[in-house]
Amino acid sequence: MSNKLFMVLLGATVTGRLIEQHDVLFAIADDLTQLIPTFKNAWPNASVHVDAWREVSSVQGHRIHLSDVPSDNDLKLYFFNLGGYVQGDMEEHHHKALVVANNQAQATQYIKQSEFYRNRGYQGAESHIDDKFAVDIDDVHVVNDLIAGNSLYLHISQEADLQADDVWQVGYLSLSKLAKRKPSIEA
Structure with missing residues (x-):
């Protein structure tokens, strides 16, 4: 196991x-x-x-695995909860995404290029990342922080043979x- x-x-x-x-x-x-x-x-x-x-276990061509020792690289796994709207629909739609990046700014730049972020909004009802850090993002979290207390750490390595998430x-x-x-x- x-x-x-x-x-x-x-x-x-x-x-x-x-x-x-x-x-x-x-x-x-x-x-x-x-x-x-x-x-x-x-x-x-x-x-x-x-x-x-x-x-x-696989995100953006990166292998994700657990270890009992901290990682020695700067890569982090970010969880985003994007919010967006469709004109005439009384609903805030959400899209959950995982992004591998060195820092939150890099992860945010990547997620803002996503189809959901670019196409789920209109003037007055823009798509957003819920406002955690005063950026237009619903929520953004470092996954390692969300599993803290388990005495296991995420290790992220880029692997050329990974084709899909x-x-x-x-x-x-x-x-x-x-x-x-x-x-x-x-x-």
Whole structure:
């Protein structure tokens, strides 16, 4: 068994809310099924489910793996939550993205070239990265900071043979159905 980094989109029906709420969680486990207690703790007073997940091992031609020693390079994995609008639609649409960069300025420059950022907005309702650091970005986080306390560190290395990012597994998955799921073969 080997520890893996998972990125999970949780959905929840929260008492007193009219629409389903969502959040992203980064967690380390051998298999997704081991994270069920973590999902329940994320929203202890709600009915929680998984809407999408991916194992994070390949981002922008970089291999992502975990180690018990800190990395000796400057590369970081950034998580962005972009917000944007479609004219005539009463919704703020969101796009979640991972970016490998040496610093936040470089990561922000990269994400501002994305299709979502360039095309999900119009005058008066511009696309944005939610305002964490007074830049027009919804949220930006260093993933290593989000998994702090696990005594594991992200190591990022560029690899020429990596063709694509990890694939998202998308679709409503109740925790009871997840509990019945067989652990992945790679675990």
